[in-house]
Amino acid sequence: MKVTYQLIHKDKKTGARYGKVVFESENGEKQEYETPMFMPVGTQATVKTLSPEQVKATNPGIILANTYHLWLRPGEKIVKKAGGLHKFMNWNGPILTDSGGYQVFSLAHNKKKDITEEGVHFKSELNGEKLFLTPEKSIEIQNALDSDIAMSFDECPPATADKKYLKNSIERTLRWAERGKKVHKNKNQSLFGIVQGGPYEDLRKWSAIETVKLGFDGYAVGGVANDDEEKDDMYKAVEYSTPYLPEDKVRYLMGVGEPVDLVECVKRGIDIFDCVSPTRLARHGNALIWGIRSINDKNTSISDLKNSTDGIEKSIDAKNYKEKRINLKNAQFAEDFTPIEDDCDCYTCQNYTKAYIHHLIKCDEAFGKTLLSIHNIRFLIRLTEKMREAIKNDKFEEFRENFLKS
RNA sequence: GCUGGAGUCGUCUAGUGGCAAUGACAAGAGACUGUAAAUCUCUCGGCUUCGGCCUUCGUAGGUUCGAGUCCUACCUCCAGCA
Numbered sequence A: 001m002k003v004t005y006q007l008i009h010k011d012k013k014t015g016a017r018y019g020k021v022v023f024e025s026e027n028g029e030k031q032e033y034e035t036p037m038f039m040p041v042g043t044q045a046t047v048k049t050l051s052p053e054q055v056k057a058t059n060p061g062i063i064l065a066n067t068y069h070l071w072l073r074p075g076e077k078i079v080k081k082a083g084g085l086h087k088f089m090n091w092n093g094p095i096l097t098d099s100g101g102y103q104v105f106s107l108a109h110n111k112k113k114d115i116t117e118e119g120v121h122f123k124s125e126l127n128g129e130k131l132f133l134t135p136e137k138s139i140e141i142q143n144a145l146d147s148d149i150a151m152s153f154d155e156c157p158p159a160t161a162d163k164k165y166l167k168n169s170i171e172r173t174l175r176w177a178e179r180g181k182k183v184h185k186n187k188n189q190s191l192f193g194i195v196q197g198g199p200y201e202d203l204r205k206w207s208a209i210e211t212v213k214l215g216f217d218g219y220a221v222g223g224v225a226n227d228d229e230e231k232d233d234m235y236k237a238v239e240y241s242t243p244y245l246p247e248d249k250v251r252y253l254m255g256v257g258e259p260v261d262l263v264e265c266v267k268r269g270i271d272i273f274d275c276v277s278p279t280r281l282a283r284h285g286n287a288l289i290w291g292i293r294s295i296n297d298k299n300t301s302i303s304d305l306k307n308s309t310d311g312i313e314k315s316i317d318a319k320n321y322k323e324k325r326i327n328l329k330n331a332q333f334a335e336d337f338t339p340i341e342d343d344c345d346c347y348t349c350q351n352y353t354k355a356y357i358h359h360l361i362k363c364d365e366a367f368g369k370t371l372l373s374i375h376n377i378r379f380l381i382r383l384t385e386k387m388r389e390a391i392k393n394d395k396f397e398e399f400r401e402n403f404l405k406s
Numbered sequence B: 001g002c003u004g005g006a007g008u009c010g011u012c013u014a015g016u017g018g019c020a021a022u023g024a025c026a027a028g029a030g031a032c033u034g035u036a037a038a039u040c041u042c043u044c045g046g047c048u049u050c051g052g053c054c055u056u057c058g059u060a061g062g063u064u065c066g067a068g069u070c071c072u073a074c075c076u077c078c079a080g081c082a
Helices: A052-056 A067-072 A076-081 A087-090 A101-106 A133-145 A162-183 A203-213 A231-239 A259-267 A277-283 A302-308 A311-316 A348-350 A353-363 A364-393 A394-406
Strands: A004-009 A017-024 A028-035 A037-039 A063-066 A095-098 A113-115 A118-123 A132-134 A148-150 A190-195 A218-221 A250-253 A272-274 A286-294 A321-327
Touching: A017 A250, A028 A037, A028 A364, A037 A348, A037 A364, A052 A148, A052 A364, A063 A067, A067 A076, A067 A095, A067 A132, A067 A133, A067 A311, A076 A272, A087 A095, A101 A113, A113 A203, A113 A277, A132 A133, A132 A162, A133 A148, A133 A162, A162 A190, A162 A203, A190 A272, A203 A218, A231 A259, A259 A286, A259 A364, A277 A364, A286 A364, A286 A394, A311 A348, A348 A364, A364 A394
Parallel strands: A037 A272, A063 A095, A095 A148, A148 A190, A190 A218, A218 A250, A250 A272
Antiparallel strands: A004 A017, A017 A028, A113 A118, A118 A132, A286 A321
C-alpha cells in the first residue's frame, strides 16, 4: 500500500507533530494510523516470541521486517511465491522493510563486509557464503517481498566516523538512493529516503536537502544510536535534520529507542520510531517501567539529581540517562505477586504477577519472554498514545517535563 | 566379616607432591537503541586499607621445606564374596 502523511496538529510550544499515516492500496482499500508511532521489530518476518494476534493486541501501526535477513532466509522468491510478506507471515497491517543498510554497520565487526561504490560485499554469518548487496538489489528484494514501505539502501556509518568519512558516505548514500529509486517498480509500495550526517549540522542539513530533492514518500533520519553514541549527539542529529524535511511527509527515526529518546525526538519533529530494545530486553528478563533513571543508579530519576546540573534540559541531554526498568530475573521478585505496572493496560499486567514471570524467566520458559515482550511493546506504544494526547492539547512540553521527573 | 573401590565449593566433576584448587550446572548481578543478540560479560570459601591475610578437598594422626595428592588408623558409602 502507498503511504501519505497528514499533519493534523503541531504542538504550539514545541512543534511536536500529531498526525496520521494513511495507507491506500491500488484497489482503494484504506488503513489509517496515528503518529507519533512506535513500530515493533520483526526482523525475520516475526516479532520474536509473539503471534500476530499478540502483536495486534498492543495496538501498533506499522511493523518492521528486514530485507537482509529475509533475502538470506527464506529468500525473497519464496516470500513472493507465498503471496507476499503479509500473507506469508499472516500480518494484514502495514509492514516497513529495512533495506539492509543497518547490516552494513552491524556486520562490520569481524570484517564481514566491504563497502564499494557498487554495493556492499557481505560474508554470510549463516554459512560464510559471499554476498553482494547493491541499492538495486535491495529495492528489488523489497519489491518482491511486497512490504508497504521500502527503505533506500544506505550506509549506516559508525558513531566514530569523522567528518571526512561521513561526507563521502553521504554522497554515496545519495547516489545509492537515486539508483534505488530508479529500479523501484512496485506501485503498491512506498519508498523512503534516509538522511545521514552524524551529529554535524552542516552535514545533516546538506544530506536532508539533497535527499528531499530526490523526492521520496517519506524520510528517515538514520545513523543514530550506534556504538556508544551519546544521547546528545542523537538529539543533535535529529534537530539538524528535521527542519529540512517537508512538513507533509512522515519522518521516521531509525532504530530508536528508549522511552526518553522517543519523548526527546518527538519534541524535535519525529513521527515514527522502531527499536529492537523492547523485545530484546524482554527476552533477557527486563520490563520497562515509567520514567527515566541515571545510568549509574537504577532508581535515581533526574529530579533527584538537581545538584548535578542547573536544569533538566542539560541533564537529559547528557548521556547518563536511560529508561527505567526492572530485571525480573532478580531474586527480589520471587514473591512479588503484583503486576509489573499497576496502571498498565497490557495483557501481561492485566493477568500475571512479577513472581510468575520471574519463575518463567528463571526456567527459561518461552512464555516468560512473550509476556515481557507484550508489556514492553505496549509500554512504548502507550507512551506514543500519551504523547499524541499531549500534542493535541498543546501540552507536550508539560508532558515531557513530567515524564523526565518521574 | 573378608576383598576391592570411592569420599573435593549447593550438585556433578578435574586434580597423583607446589593449589583457594578444573569444568559444567545451579545461584547472584550487569549490558543490550534500523536484531550474527532466547546472546554477551562479571561474581560465585571467608575477610580485606585490594597488597594481601585466614580457613578449606570425610575424621584424626604421620612423612615432607611443602599434602586434596604419599603412609597409618578410624568413619561413611558402593560393588563382589561370605
